Amino acid sequence: MSPPTDMQPQSRTNLLGMPVGELEGYFDSLGEKPYRARQLAQWIHQRGVVDFNAMTDLSKALRQKLVETATVGLPECLSRHESADGTVKWLFASGSGQAIETVFIPEATRGTLCISSQVGCALDCAFCATGAQGFNRNLDAAEIVGQVYFAIADLPRRDNGEPAVTNVVFMGMGEPLANYRSVLPAARLLLSDYAYGLSRRRVTISTSGIVPHIDRLGDDCNVSLAVSLHAPNDELRDRLVPINKLHPIDALLDSCWRYAAKHSNRFITFEYVMLCGVNDTLAHADELASLLVGKPAKVNLIPFNPFDGNEFRRSASGTIRAFQERLRRRDLVVTTRKTRGEDISAACGQLAGKVSDRVKVRLGEKTMRDKTARAATA
Ligand code: SAH
Ligand code: SF4
Secondary structure, three states: OOOOHHHHHHHOEEOOOOOHHHHHHHHHHOOOOHHHHHHHHHHHHHOOOOOHHHOOOOOHHHHHHHHHHEEOOOOOEEEEEEOOOOOEEEEEEOOOOOEEEEEEEEOOOOEEEEOOOEEEOOOOOOOOHHHHHOEEEEOOHHHHHHHHHHHHHHOOOOOOOOOOOOEEEEOOOOOHHHOHHHHHHHHHHHHOOOOOOOOHHHEEEEEOOOHHHHHHHHHHOOOEEEEEOOOOOHHHHHHHOHHHHOOOHHHHHHHHHHHHHHOOOOOEEEEEEEEOOOOOOHHHHHHHHHHHOOOOEEEEEEEOOOOOOOOOOEOOHHHHHHHHHHHHOOOOEEEEOOOOOHHHOOOOOOOOOEOOOOEOOOOOHHHHHHHHHHHHHO
16 A cells, blocks of 8 residues: 555655755765755755756756655745734744744845744743743754745845845744754854855844853854843842853853854844843943943843733833943943834744643743753754
8 A cells, every 4th residue: 555645745855954064965875966965955045946846957867866855845834914114924833733933024224034943932031922832842944944935935025136034033932042953054054155145144043041052052153142131140130031040140151252252252242121120220230231341242122022911011211221321331332122013923022923732841940951951952
């Protein structure tokens, strides 16, 4: 009896998330030259072609081999919403009724795509909608890159004919460094000249601070790093960003300076969510400045974005301005993030997707440590 036809694609290798080096190995196993793998990567990621038979500069025999052994599995888009300010949010199926979200933020000189790396998040930061959802699973590299592929195909090109997506930030759902195994190949594809060809300044990984993986990333890949600091001392950070109990501020900052040193002392962005009456006083600003002054550091203040069931409030705009000014007086480079896409719940920290069957996470430090370690090395 022959297997059901819908089983066949699953047994084929999905080439969408394979970094070019790995693709070359795959082609080698087919008895093909490495440059053929590079051609294939260009077809997929630069020309948006996924039908092997349309790849006219590959031999007919190779195309046939690819049809038989491989596939380019694209994400399934469940919905698309566009905000009054031009921000676009897609919901993508991630199996078993789960879904993840991806957001595009257009600006005059660039278009930033904010991508997800996990279905939910296990780290349970006190102010984050994704954290409140809990964790279901890691995305694989194809599911991460698929968000970029899809957005580029879906959005009109820029006036200069370039793709709409000029920058990619891992700031959607999930903690990217807790899914290192998939995030690294995805980041490599974003940087590769045979794929998306983005410069390291245009690819940013944002992390809540998984120290060993910041060190690993510094060795493996050269992308911009953003760190969700959010508090200037351990007592407060333990409450807001619970992973701090495992990797406290001193250890986190040391890993940041090591990362910067590996990449010609490039600046690290420290994200700081402005929570009314919690972390937004001038005393907090002074404490924060003392941690960062004289270091390769920039600060990005993020006005808190509210979501159902959360009791924090956004700091008043005057408070945010005063906080920013206080840091600037200490010679720090500080920006305040513009809130975009709020009307479609696409702003920072509002992404919830659909996460069911989640692993219970609010179980205290030991369980969190086990879970993080498991997710990180999975
Ligand atoms: N897990 C990663 C990346 C995803 S979150 C991280 O934590 O860095 C991207 C940024 O949005 C982080 O700085 C995060 O702390 C911030 N954020 C989360 N919830 C938010 C909210 N409700 N309002 C504003 N920013 C929020
Ligand atoms: Fe996870 Fe980042 Fe949200 Fe924290 S802020 S719960 S690490 S997604």
